[in-house]
Amino acid sequence: MAKSKVIFYCKECGNETSKWQGQCPACKAWNTLEEAPSERIVAGKSVKTSVKVGDVTPTRYKDITTEKEVRTGTGMAELDRVLGGGIVAGSLVLVGGDPGIGKSTLLLQMCRNLSKEGKKVLYASGEESLKQIKMRGDRIGEFSDSLFLLSETNMTAVEMAIEKLEPEVVIVDSIQTMYEENIDAAPGSVSQVREITAVLLRIAKKNSISIFIVGHVTKEGNVAGPRMLEHMVDNVLYFEGDPSASYRILRAVKNRFGSTNEIGVFEMREMGLVEVPNPSEYMMQGKPVGEPGSVVACAIEGTRSFVIEVQALACNTYFNVPRRTAAGTDYNRVNLLLAVVEKRLGMQLSSYDIYVNVAGGLRITEPAMDLGIVAAVVSSFKGKAIPDDMVIFGEVGLVGEVRAVTQCEKRVVEAAKSGFKQCIMPMTNLENIQKSGQLKNSDIKLVGIRNIRELLNHI
Known part of the structure; x- marks a missing residue:
């Protein structure tokens, strides 16, 4: 027994x-x-392996020849950017994100583009029926005959469908709904997820099939299941953004075939996800003119720079403890900056409610946003508007000093390209730009400051 x-x-x-x-x-x-x-x-039987000693032959390192990898474009430039130039044959890609963020929509749009190019694609869903997938696909557009749908949760059936169809790209949505009959555990458990990932990895490497896996995330934002799931796959992509906002960011956390310093920006519309090639232009739409508390900063996400609006509102509080709210940035970092402003600039913020918001629904946490947040808070507190043609960025320390930030030249170029005429930055960055001789022909005026007290003289 x-x-x-x-x-x-x-x-x-x-x-x-x-x-x-x-x-x-x-x-x-x-x-x-x-x-x-x-x-x-x-019981009573020893397990024997089917592998024989003669079947295992190590290969000499110098005998291995490498060919230039061929990548397949997805028809979406933003997705290709994050993948490192396109889909690599035989790769296993994990796509994670919050519920309703648009993971399935993104992959279905990719399937539509690949099928139009004649690529045979299999979309296996364990969460939706065939009619539900088609209803969602009809909102995106027309599909070719090269796309095949499968509504199945049995991994053995999915594997048989792959062997019969021999597709070039496979989508598994999602891995938490699939189950293996040989594993006596519920779907989504640790043993099921680990075994199914191993099966998909073997199929991808053996048949040179590119497989995309959709993964659910926990309340902490990590992919549900064992942590080794992210170690087994070749690429880990996270789809981020507020489901109530229109903008989404696709970020590469792991990429064996490219850089992890790339992001893709999308906008959710009725017909699906639309690429945003110039985020700065979209972020500045609807920006108020001549209003206190509105500041333009320049952020870096991966290797991409874009200007973004930082808003702050300071108003009298009627409670013993003032309220602090941060949307789109780190809450604890905002509290730290407010303490620096109160101590170094002598502004009594303890009797004011402070609200900070990064417009556009994006979440930016890099230190270069510190000086923009400080400027927005000071502008709202004093009721004085900051010039609309000014960009502010820099890191702020606990003693009020303004520290240098990375990729300063790229930020200045992006600000000048967006039509801004003034840029307030750390003095260290300005000195480095002057020594290197870069940006000599730029029309933007560069101003360097050493601490936040000097910021008051320019805003």
């Missing part, structure tokens, strides 16, 4: 233990052990 041995798996690192514990002994994470039965063991 078959016996089943119970093993506990850590959903963060995949470590196995024979008994449940509150803390994982490997990664020291709390409450991450889940019970899952291991593979069935037949």
Whole structure:
């Protein structure tokens, strides 16, 4: 009679233990052990491997020839940018994001573009029926005959469909809904996710099929399931943004075939996701003119620079503890900057509610936004508007000093291209630009400051 041995798996690192514990002994994470039965063991019979000694032959390093990798364009320039230039044959890509952010819509649009080019694509969904997928696809546009749909949760059936159809690209939506019959565990469990990912990885490498996996995320923002899932795949893409806002950012967290310093910007519309090739132009739409509390900063996401509006509102509070709200940026960083302003500039903000917002629905957390937030708060507190043709960026320290930021030249070029005439930056960055001789022919006026007290003289 078959016996089943119970093993506990850590959903963060995949470590196995024979008994449940509150803390994982490997990664020291709390409450991450889940019970899952291991593979069935037949009593009285030894397990024999099908691999023979003669079948394993190591290859000499110098005998391996490398060819230039051929990438397939997805028909979406922003997605190609994040992937490193296109889809690599035989790659396994994990796409994660919050519910309703647009993961399935993005991949379905990619399938539409690939099928129009004659690529055979299989879209396997365990969450939607065929009619539901078609209803969503009709809003996107017309599809060619090269796209095939499959509504199935059995991984064995999906594998058989791949062998029969022999597609070039496969979409699995989502991996948490798939299950393997040989694993005695519920779909979405640690053992199921790990086994199915291993099966998909074998199919991708053996048949040179590009496979995209949709992964659900936890409330902390990580992909649900074992942490080793992200180690097994070739690419990990996160789709970020506020579902109530129109803009989305596709970010590469891991990329074995390219750089992780790239992002793609999309806008959600009725017909699906639309690429945003020039984010600065879209971010500045609707910006108020001559209003206190509105400041334009220049942010860097990956290797892309774009100007963005930072808003602040300071108003009298009627409570003993003033309210602090931050949307689109780090809440704790805003509190730190408010303390610096109150201490170094002598502004009594303890009797004011402070609201800070990054317009456009994007989340920007880089330190270069510090000086823009400070300028917005001071402008709203004093009721004086900052010039509309001015861009402000820089990192602010605890003693009020303005520190240098990275890729300053790229920020200035983006500001000048967007039509701004003045730029306030850290003095260290300005001195480096003057020494290098760059931006000599630029029409934008550069102003360097050493601390936030000097900022008051220019705004």
